[in-house]
Every structure is written in structure tokens, then in C-alpha cells.
Amino acid sequence: MRKRENPLVAQFMDVLEEQGYRDTLPRRAVLQAIAQKEKHFTAEALREQLPGVGRATIYRSLKLLVDAGVLCRVLLEDGNLRYQLSRQGHHHHLLCVDCGVSADLIGCDIESRLKNVAASHDFQVSGHWLEVYGRCRQCAEAQAMMA
Amino acid sequence: MRKRENPLVAQFMDVLEEQGYRDTLPRRAVLQAIAQKEKHFTAEALREQLPGVGRATIYRSLKLLVDAGVLCRVLLEDGNLRYQLSRQGHHHHLLCVDCGVSADLIGCDIESRLKNVAASHDFQVSGHWLEVYGRCRQCAEAQAMMA
DNA sequence: GTTTATGCAAAACATTTGCATAGTC
DNA sequence: GACTATGCAAATGTTTTGCATAAAC
Numbered sequence: 002m003r004k005r006e007n008p009l010v011a012q013f014m015d016v017l018e019e020q021g022y023r024d025t026l027p028r029r030a031v032l033q034a035i036a037q038k039e040k041h042f043t044a045e046a047l048r049e050q051l052p053g054v055g056r057a058t059i060y061r062s063l064k065l066l067v068d069a070g071v072l073c074r075v076l077l078e079d080g081n082l083r084y085q086l087s088r089q090g091h092h093h094h095l096l097c098v099d100c101g102v103s104a105d106l107i108g109c110d111i112e113s114r115l116k117n118v119a120a121s122h123d124f125q126v127s128g129h130w131l132e133v134y135g136r137c138r139q140c141a142e143a144q145a146m147m148a
Numbered sequence: 149m150r151k152r153e154n155p156l157v158a159q160f161m162d163v164l165e166e167q168g169y170r171d172t173l174p175r176r177a178v179l180q181a182i183a184q185k186e187k188h189f190t191a192e193a194l195r196e197q198l199p200g201v202g203r204a205t206i207y208r209s210l211k212l213l214v215d216a217g218v219l220c221r222v223l224l225e226d227g228n229l230r231y232q233l234s235r236q237g238h239h240h241h242l243l244c245v246d247c248g249v250s251a252d253l254i255g256c257d258i259e260s261r262l263k264n265v266a267a268s269h270d271f272q273v274s275g276h277w278l279e280v281y282g283r284c285r286q287c288a289e290a291q292a293m294m295a
Numbered sequence: 296g297t298t299t300a301t302g303c304a305a306a307a308c309a310t311t312t313g314c315a316t317a318g319t320c
Numbered sequence: 321g322a323c324t325a326t327g328c329a330a331a332t333g334t335t336t337t338g339c340a341t342a343a344a345c
Contacts, residue, residue, distance in 0.1 A: 124284060
């Protein structure tokens with residue numbers, strides 16, 4: 002029983018083709034694997050999941066997908082970086098520290114506030130990186146149960 | 149002409165001793181080197197600067213200092229992590245993308261706002277990581293000059 | 296004297312690169 | 321057919337670990 006191809010794969014493949022990249026089987030395999038994940042992951046984890054795809058291809062694909070805006074990198078609380086599907090443009094993540102699921106925080110309005118604060122430091126803001134850590138409802142409930 | 153020991157060294161050494169760590173020459177050397185830096189740095193850079201200290205000691209010291217709250221890790225825009233002296237408790241950094249200097253953003257009031265936004269996602273916030281990128285005044289002026 | 300820290304070398308990881316081959320357009 | 325992507329293996333780079341020795345308390 003094979004999994005049918007995730008509809009996102011074709012969609013992301015289009016994005017890549019628009020940027021001049023070719024439609025190849027390894028890339029589709031990578032996209033398919035990524036589209037299925039609901040948690041962040043590492044390059045090595047993806048590699049284990051796709052033994053048929055060469056290591057270099059995995060790494061090259063991940064970089065390419067980040068550039069293309071299809072993937073984003075998320076920073077864990079301990080400083081480790083993970084990859085995760087990017088569903089829209091600028092956004093931030095709510096990362097559950099227990100189970101690892103992440104929700105997207107859209108409507109980020111901190112930029113204007115940052116600009117104000119930064120101005121008083123003689124600083125011209127051009128960007129920011131924000132990750133929010135906590136617990137999703139399920140994990141919060143489980144946590145409360147244990148206490 | 150030797151540099152005199154930076155007063156911060158003794159101060160940080162005290163913090164470590166309170167936590168049960170011993171006062172050793174390599175640790176002082178690391179602290180001294182760190183106290184002098186006004187930019188973020190990597191473990192390897194520190195190692196090159198302190199050829200007399202073993203690699204393992206450098207790495208072990210850095211980890212220890214992060215735990216002790218003396219050092220903090222900063223995230224660059226490209227996803228690389230650097231180390232940098234931590235002068236106070238919870239704070240964020242304004243990082244100059246050109247020269248690398250960083251200013252501390254204190255009085256971070258985003259937490260309450262985050263809690264609100266997150267609540268609507270059924271999410272219980274426990275922490276966050278924020279880095280702000282831009283240009284310090286000098287670099288902003290230099291930039292304007294070039295344009 | 297007991298305990299902790301250091302230095303070294305080796306191991307363990309993680310990521311990148313060169314290059315011949317295969318696949319796409 | 322021209323150009324891009326892949327796979328492999330090797331190179332690179334970074335961080336960790338085991339263990340005997342040295343230093344600190």
C-alpha cells in the first residue's frame with residue numbers, strides 16, 4: 002500500500018521550477034517526506050528516512066528549499082536548528098517543548114515596536130528572529146495531570 | 149606590556165565558585181579573553197586566541213559559562229550560533245549585521261503580548277528567543293555614504 | 296588526600312566538495 | 321545534445337569523550 006503523493010509536493014515543485022530548478026525524483030522524494038512531517042526535523046533524520054537518496058542530495062535539497070522559501074529553519078530552546086515546512090511568508094513558531102509540534106504565529110506585529118526600542122539605541126532594524134517556546138494544549142494537560 | 153586582569157574576571161570567577169567550580173588558570177584565561185571581546189565569537193576563534201589552553205577545556209568552559217549565565221549564545225541571521233558575554237539576566241540583542249557589535253535590549257516587554265497571541269492558539273508560553281538584526285549607527289552611516 | 300580540571304588524542308558527528316555518471320529539458 | 325542533478329567517497333569542520341596526569345581545595 003503505497004502512499005499517494007501529497008498535493009503539496011506538486012505545489013512546491015512548481016515553486017522550484019519557477020526558479021529554474023529541475024523536476025527530479027530525489028527532489029520529489031524529499032518534498033514528499035517533508036510534506037508529511039508535522040514536527041521539525043534534522044537533515045540526518047530525513048536521510049535515514051530516505052535511504053535511497055544520497056547524503057549530498059539531502060543536504061543540497063534542504064539548502065535549496067530554504068532559499069526557495071519552502072522550508073524554514075527553527076531554533077530550539079537549546080540552540081539546535083531544525084527544519085520545518087514553511088506554509089507562508091514571514092511568521093514565527095510556537096514550539097511545544099514536550100512533543101515538538103509547532104504552530105505558526107502569523108500577524109507578527111512586533112517589528113514596529115522593535116523599531117522604536119532600537120531607535121533609542123541608535124540602531125536601524127532590518128530584521129528579527131523570534132521563536133516562542135511553551136506547551137501545546139495536549140502537553141499542557143498531560144503536564145497538569147502529572148503534577 | 150602585559151594586560152592587567154579585567155575586573156570582570158574576578159567577578160565571574162566568584163559566580164563560578166559559588167556554584168562549586170574551582171578557580172583555575174585556564175578558566176581565568178578564558179574569562180579574561182571573553183571579557184575583552186566586544187563582539188560575538190566562536191569557540192574556535194577563542195581557541196586560536198588561547199593556544200595555551202586545550203581544545204576540550206575551551207569547549208567545556210564555554211558550556212559551563214553558558215550554564216552559569218555568564219555567557220550567552222546569540223543567533224546570527226544565517227543560523228549560526230555565537231557566544232557573547234552576558235551582562236544581565238533576560239535580555240535580547242541588537243546585532244549589527246555589518247560589524248557584528250551588539251547592544252543589549254533590556255526591558256523586554258514582549259512576553260505579555262506573546263502570551264495573549266499564543267493563548268488563542270491554545271498554547272502555554274514558557275519562554276522565547278528573540279534576536280534583532282540591523283545596523284549600528286556607524287555602519288548605517290557608512291552604508292548611506294556608499295549608496 | 297580527595298576531588299575536580301586539564302590536555303591530549305581519538306572518536307563521533309555534521310556538513311561540504313570534487314568529480315564521474317545519470318537524468319532532465 | 322547541453323546543462324543540471326545525483327551519488328559516492330573523501331575532505332572539512334566542529335564538538336565530544338576516555339583516560340592518565342596535574343592542579344585545587
